[in-house]
Amino acid sequence: MSVDHIAAGSADPEVVTQRMNQLLEAHPGAAERMDRMALLQGMLAGSEYLVNWLASRHGELGWLLEEGILETPRSRKEMEESLAGLMAIYPAPKALRYFKHRELARICARELSGVAGLEVTLGEWTQVAETAIHAAATWAVEEAKKRFGDPVYTGLDDPEPKPAGFAVIGMGKLGGGELNISSDVDVMYVHTSDRGTTTGPKKVHLHEFFTHVALSTTKLLNDVTEDGFVFRMDLELRPEGPSGEITNSIGAMETYYESYGRQWERQALIKGRHCGGDLAVTEEIMKRLQPFIYRKYMDETALKEIADIKNKIDRSLATKKTSKSPADDIKLGRGGIREIEFTVQALQLLYGGRNKTLRARSTLKALDACQAVGLVSLPHHADLKDSYIFLRRMENRIQYDSNLQTHIVPADPEKRDALARLMGFAGEEPGEKMMKETARRRKRVREIFDLFTLEKESEAERFPAPLEDEEAIAHWLDSLRFDHPMASARALLLLRDGPAFSHPSEKSQRAFNRFGPELVAKAAASAWPDQVILGFANYVEAKKGRDQLYSLLDNHRPVIELLSSVFSSSESLTASLIRQPDIIERLLAADPVGMPADVAHYHAEFSRILRVSAADSMLPMFNSFKMAENLRLGLRRILGLAEREELMKGLTWLAEEYLAAAIRIALESLPPRPKGAQWALVAAGKMGRREMNFGSDMDLIALFDHTGAPSDRESCREWVGMLIQKIIKLCGELTTYGYGYQVDMRLRPEGESAPLVVSLASAQDYYSGRAGAWERLALVGARTLAGDGKLRERVDGMLLDFVESPSPQDVEQIVAMRDKMSREKVKRGVVDIKFGQGGLVDVEFICQWLRIDKRFRQDSFEPFTVTLLREAKRHKWLDAQMAQTLTRGYDLLRAVEDTVRMNREQALHAIPEWDTALIKRLSRTVETEAGTEKFLDHLKETMAQVRSVFTQFFSGREAG
Incomplete structure (x- = not known):
């Protein structure tokens, strides 16, 4: 069998010929096994990355061509034995990376040759990840034991020491057993208890021991070496996210979810499953978390919150005005993979508390369960299942090529045609056929997603009366909790018809009639509805080009939500946008909103201004x-x-x-x-x-x-x-x-x-x-x-x-000064979140004194107070309750300050108790569970708790 013969029947003959010759040049002996090389035809067409890897690695191609390697799936036991063999030869980092890459090559070749279907592929790749994660966690625990001794804990009612364990919980697609080829792996680390120490000469507390294990596990899998990485580890789903501990005890994790767990965390934990380490630890924590994940009562808020999450994704994609259209994103775009997953998860959260058959972690198995119990009709089930398999197959094929975490269909016509042929589309213009089929499926998925998650509100479909009938429109707006309904009603008419003596085009008026009701809906859902409508009116007047702007708003609805967010949150940012109305184009181009703050970018921009600007224009350009x-x-x-x-x-x-x-x-x-x-x-x-x-x-x-x-x-x-x-x-x-x-x-x-x-x-x-x-x-x-x-x-x-x-008198002087500050700076009838007792200054003084007292020298570029609170908790400079009170108090007070400052861009910190409009706005924006009526009471109670910690902290304390 010749190279030309193998290439002729492939998805891309020219590419297959070139890559086949590349492998034969690197491994001449493979020419004697062309019958086996033919099994690599799909991989040769679909993965430049794996071809380059095989060409550069001695022996790996020979292993891949062995009888049976490509014909049958491998069990978890076979994978563990294979990895154990590699770890007996190579250091753990190298062995894990060899194992991952050779399994990736095997799985890719099997899927792209048609030997393995999607579900088998996803299952095998998940097993590869589980095998690697379990080996890394086991290795990390054993290395830590050599250094610190065995970890042992004691129970509250049982002083007898027992071994403490460490486990890795798989989340996301790893937990669901449907891991895609170049995905991050979402995990959480958990250990038995913090109550105990290790037994070795270098005895450490259990939290320190297991933190060391967690960091070692992550480093072993995540670090990029000359052999690449094993898996990108994503730990952001853990309690308190990136700011939380890298690993939590069973008790701490249970307390967090019971007290502070949010809707999206319930959704994420549906997928939670043991993926490495001590199985008993995972079983115990997941048993305790079941009541949190699946509530006994029907939780209809799940549908709305899942829809809100998806709306945020749509809004984020709308800001990305690059060469890649959101329509090309088969995961996050409308009708993509994420909407199928969210539809299924919404039904699981809604009905899974009463029906345990819905608690499957796999999307496909959960979808089958939803159909079996009558939650999804047969046609909807078929549409969602077929589309899920179709889009996941496409996602794998996109990622095989360069081993990059992307879900974007290539724009290049040749690459798109090659992808289409790998998907099974033949004949002329296969890429065009594939895109039409993809669009058809995604349109149907979006219709089903909307069916399950959209609230059926007539107000969201059309205006209830002609805009000229200001009283009727004002009455409607009043029912939507607008505070100044008549002013907003007049602003809506102004938005449609323009100011007096202007001549708006019929095109812009029709566009406004289409998106105007959604604008009102977004305003009504915001913290400050009237400000949204008036902000739009002022912005449209400043922007000019009404036809072009209204076309943008009509065709890219997430932009309405983006602008609504600005207008409802900040008078100062609104003023900035109105002063520079064309800045919206900069915010929608090249995804600047998606880019984190970057000091290098700031330095480069100010340097550019200094370099190219005339002297009298530098300051205006700076500003x-x-x-x-x-x-x-x-x-x-x-x-x-x-x-x-x-x-x-x-x-x-x-x-x-x-x-x-x-x-x-x-x-x-x-x-x-x-x-x-x-x-x-x-x-x-x-x-x-x-x-x-x-x-x-x-x-x-x-x-x-x-x-x-x-x-x-x-x-x-x-x-x-x-x-x-x-x-x-x-x-x-x-x-x-x-x-x-x-x-x-x-x-x-x-x-x-x-x-x-x-x-x-x-x-x-x-x-x-x-x-x-x-x-x-x-x-x-x-x-x-x-x-x-x-x-x-x-x-x-x-x-x-x-x-x-510090001097011995410092503490006494600080307390006296703080009391004087609260007496002299706080006016009657206001809640002062900065200078009032229990305000931000209390938290800051405690943290500043801890820095002085503990000689803590910050070596990071992170903000001081949050860093110090984190260090105080880690080093136990504060007991757990005090640290928690200060952290949560600081979060609430800063959230209130952020809202006030972002609104006016002034150093405002006093909240008049009589200012019901401001209090209402704060209660809506800060989003506490207290509600508008009780928001001020909640704020005062939080400040009282902070003040109690301040008094307790400085009581009897001396410098040094």
């Missing part, structure tokens, strides 16, 4: 970029794409790079520097601690020194003073796009009574004797940002010495 980035970061936070930590880091990085650019301008405008003059600029307060928010000032301290003659001292001070004044002016100058930042210099030694710039000698004298305890707290996290290197080192050292040298 335009700052405004756009504030809007982008705000959107990421509003849309749930970024956690608060990213927002704080991003805003701090943005301020730092703005400041660095302003310094460059300022230096160029000054006279020559006096001989021997040195300067340093210190970031303090929230800027130093990387906790900036919308509207935050830059807290700065300017210091100088001179190495020349004493007579030059004053000229040095004057020159540095001019530099700082110029920086302050540049940062605060009002332009067309607003101003940059207000600079606050009050934290300098001696405060406002001192000169703007202070000599190093004066600062050293002040911090060694006259500085107060509050300044020690204020300078926690302070760091130099700019200036001369040697002076910066001396200043950083001086600040560190000051912060880490």
